[in-house]
Amino acid sequence: MSLFQCEVCGCCENTALSFQGCSFVEVYDWSYAPERQGKRLCSVCGPLKYRDGTSTGLGQWHGEFRRVFLPLGMFVTNQRGNLAHKDTGDENYRAYAIEDPSHG
Numbered sequence: 001m002s003l004f005q006c007e008v009c010g011c012c013e014n015t016a017l018s019f020q021g022c023s024f025v026e027v028y029d030w031s032y033a034p035e036r037q038g039k040r041l042c043s044v045c046g047p048l049k050y051r052d053g054t055s056t057g058l059g060q061w062h063g064e065f066r067r068v069f070l071p072l073g074m075f076v077t078n079q080r081g082n083l084a085h086k087d088t089g090d091e092n093y094r095a096y097a098i099e100d101p102s103h104g
């Protein structure tokens with residue numbers, strides 16, 4: 001398991017808590033947001049339903065740790081499975097935390 005940055009909202013997410021970032025694209029119903037298919041998604045941005053119509057349980061934060069928003073596209077998963085700034089390699093991602101972008 002490792003950390004990654006959601007490609008829609010920019011928050012820091014754990015692969016184990018988001019079905020590997022919703023990377024198994026063929027099992028989901030993407031009609032809610034087709035542009036998200038193929039991106040690494042957090043548990044909030046992920047698909048609400050599977051193709052057969054059953055609920056994925058996604059669409060809300062899992063609550064296992066605090067949701068930290070980061071500047072979109074600025075963080076990558078490094079070889080240790082930690083989130084690191086793509087330019088500096090800094091793993092202290094919390095130092096770059098920003099306000100929830102959806103709240104203005």
Ligand SMILES: [Zn+2]
Nearest residue numbers: 006009042045
């Ligand atoms: Zn997200």
